[in-house]
Amino acid sequence: MxxxxxxxxxxxxxxxxxxxxxxxxxxxxxxxxxxxxxxxxxxxxxxxxxxxxxxxxxxxxTMPQANILLREPEYEEMNFEEALLHYRHHRLFPVEVDLALDQVNRMKVKKSALLDLLRQRFQPNELSYNRFLGVITDVEQFFNRNIQGLLNKLRGSEISSLSAVDQRQQRMFSQRVMQQKHQLHQEYTTYVQGYVSSNEEILIKLDQLLLETTLLSSSDFRELEEMPCMQEIELLIKQTKFYKH
Known part of the structure; x- marks a missing residue:
């Protein structure tokens, strides 16, 4: 050419x-x-x-210039609070969005508290320090994936123009169409509530981790490994390693 x-x-x-x-x-x-x-x-x-x-x-x-594709920001780069605020008045899930916003703020507080505790209890050259830090990082990434999945479903349901079914719609559409709308509504509801519930479980486990770490009698990483909450968190992460949104 x-x-x-x-x-x-x-x-x-x-x-x-x-x-x-x-x-x-x-x-x-x-x-x-x-x-x-x-x-x-x-x-x-x-x-x-x-x-x-x-x-x-x-x-x-001269070589032809390649088309530059602008990459969408990964969830690590996003301001989740700002993204969720866009859906604050979502027609189907305003309660879930408010709870997700609260979870994002609580996650910031808990992460800060855990990092402070990490610096107080362990030294950067200790195995326990890196072990503890790795768990915090993995849990945060899991939490962020849930928020990203939630945002995807909020956007999808918004694009689909889903809304609560009223009597007028029931009169206008066939039973088959209404069943399909109801099924789609249920699927979005299951996903959205699932993400919110999963993140609430994560926050509870972080509270447990914070408590159990303060009760450690030493800085031995083997004792850290044996903490019930640490084992539960690792199991949670392993079970969702290939989790898809």
């Missing part, structure tokens, strides 16, 4: 030069006694040379 464009441009330049400079046509010549004709001929030749050089460089020696 690039070669064809170059050939077409060169043919165009050649044809213009033939028409303007050929004695049988316009007959403009650099040897003409007329200053105007001589200027036109010189200008045409110079411009033709510039066009040929530029086109050759442009189409032969």
């Amino acid at each position: 690039r070669q064809l464009k170059l050939i077409g441009l060169l043919l165009g330049v050649i044809i213009i030069n033939i028409v303007v400079l050929s004695p049988g046509l316009l007959g403009v010549s650099v040897r003409s006694d007329s200053v105007f004709e001589k200027s036109v001929a010189l200008t045409l030749l110079i411009i033709s040379g510039i066009v040929v050089i530029y086109a050759s460089f442009r189409f032969v020696f």
Whole structure:
């Protein structure tokens, strides 16, 4: 395609030069006694040379620029509070959105408290420090995946224009259509409430982790491994390792 464009441009330049400079046509010549004709001929030749050089460089020696696709921000990069506020008045799930907003704020507080406790109880060079930090990070990522999944379902239900079924709709649509609408509504409800419930369980486990860590009698990472809450959190993460939204 690039070669064809170059050939077409060169043919165009050649044809213009033939028409303007050929004695049988316009007959403009650099040897003409007329200053105007001589200027036109010189200008045409110079411009033709510039066009040929530029086109050759442009189409032969430069690579085509690839289309740049703008990536949607990952959940780690998103401001979940701001994203959830967009759905604060969702026609189906305003209560769930309010609870999710509260969960996001509580997650920030609990993470800060756990990190403070981590710095108080353990040293950065201890195995327990890295073990504890890894668990906090994994739990936060799991929590964020749930929020991202919730946002996806809120957006999907909004695009689908789902709303509570009223009597007028029941009179207008067939029973089959109403069943399909009801089924779709139930599926979205199950997902949305599932994400919110899962994150509430995560927050409870973080509270338990905070409590159990304060009761540790030493900084031995083996004692950390044996804490019931630590084992429950690891099991939760393993069970949802391949969790999809």
